[in-house]
Amino acid sequence: MAAALPRRWQLLLLGLALAVLLAAAPAAEAWTGEICGRVVCDVCGDAAIGPEDHALEGAEVAVLCITKSGEVINYQAFTNSKGRYSVAETMPESDRWESCLARPISSFHQHCTRRGDTHSGVKFTYSKPSGNSHTVKTFLYKPANAPLYCS
Numbered sequence: 001m002a003a004a005l006p007r008r009w010q011l012l013l014l015g016l017a018l019a020v021l022l023a024a025a026p027a028a029e030a031w032t033g034e035i036c037g038r039v040v041c042d043v044c045g046d047a048a049i050g051p052e053d054h055a056l057e058g059a060e061v062a063v064l065c066i067t068k069s070g071e072v073i074n075y076q077a078f079t080n081s082k083g084r085y086s087v088a089e090t091m092p093e094s095d096r097w098e099s100c101l102a103r104p105i106s107s108f109h110q111h112c113t114r115r116g117d118t119h120s121g122v123k124f125t126y127s128k129p130s131g132n133s134h135t136v137k138t139f140l141y142k143p144a145n146a147p148l149y150c151s
Contacts, residue, residue: 045142054083055081
């Protein structure tokens with residue numbers, strides 16, 4: 001009768017067998033995408049970004065994406081101190097984003113709360129390879145009343 005292996009060797013062999021099985025299993029190809037943009041206060045309301053304009057911190061942006069498999073994914077982002085926002089996701093290549101819509105939701109800046117651009121959102125096809133970023137056009141907010149120096 002053969003002697004039983006010590007417990008330590010049993011665990012080592014079990015771990016080795018598990019590692020071989022995991023290495024042999026086909027893995028789904030991972031894909032990573034990112035969508036980013038900016039939100040700016042258009043102080044003069046002239047739809048042109050100039051030296052008088054400034055980034056809006058804390059502005060909310062919604063990003064809605066449809067995947068290749070037909071799933072709809074909704075993201076919420078807030079801008080940082082430089083007015084920049086981003087959403088990112090890693091998923092199987094077969095479920096990657098196919099098309100997306102980004103739209104401004106709100107600005108909490110006390111003087112710049114009115115949406116300045118006429119578009120409610122930007123729709124785009126996401127065709128970037130994994131690891132790349134899609135930059136959305138800058139969203140603008142404007143004050144209720146432009147300062148006198150803008151006239």
